Amino acid sequence: MIRTLENDQLRVQINDLGAELTEIYDKTNDRQVLWNADPSYWNRHAPVLFPNVGRYYENKCLINGNTYHCGQHGFARDMEFTCTESSQTSVTHLVTSSDSTRETYPFDFRLLITHELSGRDLTVRWTVINEDSQTMYFTIGGHPAFNVPAVPGTSQDQYYLTFNHESELTCSLLDLSHGTVFEGKTYPLALEHGRCHIKRELFDNDTLVFDNGQVTRAGIAFPDGTPYVEITCKGFPNFGIWSAPDSPFVCLEPWMGRCDNTGFADELSSKQDINTLAAGETFKQFYTISVK
Template identity: 35%
Template sequence: MINLENDYLKVTIALDGAEIRSVFDKSRRIERMWHADAKYWGRTSPVLFPIVGQVKGGSYTFDEKDYNLSQHGFLRDQKFELESSSENQVSFIYESLDKMKDVYPFEHRVTITYTLVEKTVSVTWKVENCDTQEMYYSIGAHPAFNLNGDHYEFEFETRGDVREFSLKQGLVANSEIIAVKPVEVNVENLQNDAIIYDNIDAVSLINRDNGEVTRLACPGFDYVGLWMPVTDGILAPFVCIEPWMGITDSFDEYGDFRNKLSIKKLAPEQQESYEYTVSYL
């Protein structure tokens, strides 16, 4: 485990998946991240790559060859190498090196950098195409934040018209433009899979009992998902705010990876970077 620490927060990150496992809030003396109890959900903050969500039927086609790929891809289960570290910043790197060609036909490198400044953790992904052909991919985050009270609400900062996407069997069925308003964290609002929006620049999870705020800013990201398990009408003690560059397949998707909904592409030897921040207030 690698630690970043200042006067406000102590952040713990694992080499496995380059995943944040803990954010301890020193001023409130509480843990802000979910502790991966498999009773509800056995992860804390996995990185989703090379897909977000599913490919329909668990498989896709590229250059007339079929590939099987599990939900959210494989990067969250890979061991990263430590590239560099300091008191307030750490970078991890993963190189495919021919390891994943049976499920994903592109050589690639992903670097994940975490930077701690006061009460904010910034997360930067750098995706590199190490192949000789154009590379197709999606990338996203799935951080889970503890609920330390009974009355929480989401508030949103938006850009332009916002669409809400409805799912069928975990796949995009349709979407509609909505009037954005705060969403209360309750069974009624979160029992039907993830809530997904586009054109969201930031989401604040606000504890109405004590004013505690977790603000995730992701300007320019394609989508944001809100998710928590609901079992027998009972909410899990955490909620996920998920910024995505990509989305699960359309229910009508026919499997060609080049035509996947919201897929990204990189030319050979090119790279792209994305950044979001989480502030614990």
């Protein structure tokens, strides 16, 4: 079922399947902001990545001495969530562990995802509750895709990625044979006035991966430099930016943790930027999408 949030400026839709955001319609400018999931390019809009962001090395992880196999971005995005609360401006979805999830991820949990609409801002809140008797380890991330180009007669490479007035950021690139990060190999992303053009070659190695909390705000600007859409994500250690080859969208991805480093084979508990949740504890985090 599709849930709708709406005010005088935006209409937002969320699917019970995956608690996935499926539409952000800008009423003011008569414009669809969120990618339409055309399967000829990429068949998702804004999946929730849980319990793992990206790939484990060789699609397996070690938990308490046992090996588990799990695909890219985890299983939550393909699960049917239950809507627990709904109003005109807020909706909350819940999914819980099951025999099926425990086959690839051996923890009992509750995952709640709330979408809150206020003016031209949509806030996405995550709550993870450890209902297990043991400490739980996970990563979680957002993956919203935005239409770029957004205006007829413009091309994607005329648009800009925007950041926080930095002159340079440092990013890692993916080992395409494994979908993991080359440890210790970083590359500069030069910025002018905190921005750079969205050139096709930016994504030659799939995703740009930013670590160490470098990105707390990232956005897309129109060819004339005016803002189009922006994500704020304070307290997030990782951030990804991705587009499929020659596709008319760009993903801005706030992550609490990320894919493995190439060759990582240790316990999940020792993974870089892993989230650790003791028995009975609750994890909370949020990010905000602002339509300009």
